[in-house]
Amino acid sequence: MSTSVKEAIAARHSVRAFARQPLSKDEIRELLEAARNAPSSLNSQPWRFKVVTDPEDLAWFGTSDASKKQAWLANAGAIFICCADLEHYVKDSQSAAFFYRSNNILQGEPLKGVEAYVQKAADDDEAAKFGACAMNVSIAVSFMMLRAVELGLGTCWVGMFNEANVKARFGLPMGCRVVNILAAGRPDEATVFPRKRKSLEEIVIAD
Numbered sequence: 001m002s003t004s005v006k007e008a009i010a011a012r013h014s015v016r017a018f019a020r021q022p023l024s025k026d027e028i029r030e031l032l033e034a035a036r037n038a039p040s041s042l043n044s045q046p047w048r049f050k051v052v053t054d055p056e057d058l059a060w061f062g063t064s065d066a067s068k069k070q071a072w073l074a075n076a077g078a079i080f081i082c083c084a085d086l087e088h089y090v091k092d093s094q095s096a097a098f099f100y101r102s103n104n105i106l107q108g109e110p111l112k113g114v115e116a117y118v119q120k121a122a123d124d125d126e127a128a129k130f131g132a133c134a135m136n137v138s139i140a141v142s143f144m145m146l147r148a149v150e151l152g153l154g155t156c157w158v159g160m161f162n163e164a165n166v167k168a169r170f171g172l173p174m175g176c177r178v179v180n181i182l183a184a185g186r187p188d189e190a191t192v193f194p195r196k197r198k199s200l201e202e203i204v205i206a207d
């Protein structure tokens, strides 16, 4: 029986205890496929993933200051270093705007809006570009986390890491910034850490 999206959303939680077992190539591919199909501004798809499966590298994540010695990371079946490609983000956004204009898909004010957006993306400083890209990468990673549930896998978004150390060890391409690390693996949890959720009243802004 397949998992509905509703069920996947309900079942997903941050898994920090994994059976020490590598993810298969197919599982890794399925997670990347989920990311690949995510939406992005001007279809720029600025996400890039370094897939780490070497046990030595996984152990490094579990012991290194680079990930604040989060020991459980060493048992992940794979770690995805989720990156934003700032350079291609601008180029791919420009191509999309060009495509819209030359195929008359957008005209008038909406086209001007897109062109202004693309110009701003090009003129933005690195911090602003990173912010825009990180938004897109985060959506792709969310898709991966939900697909993982369907595959019987657990994931945890890791934001505590030292970007310079991670970039140095894995030789990530120029122009790529690390948004987060996604640990994935077969859950091996004694208990699930209880998490509180805000009520609807707390999150809906009243009229």
Ligand SMILES: Cc1cc2nc3c(=O)[nH]c(=O)nc-3n(C[C@H](O)[C@H](O)[C@H](O)COP(=O)(O)O)c2cc1C
Residues within 6 Å of the ligand: 012, 013, 014, 015, 016, 070, 156, 157, 158, 159, 160, 161, 195
């Ligand atoms: C931006 C971000 C950064 C996070 N960083 C870490 C982290 O470094 N280590 C960790 O164990 N969990 C991390 N988490 C997981 C959160 O603690 C977790 O999502 C939150 O407590 C809610 O629990 P749940 O994911 O089980 O629903 C992070 C989550 C997000 C979205």
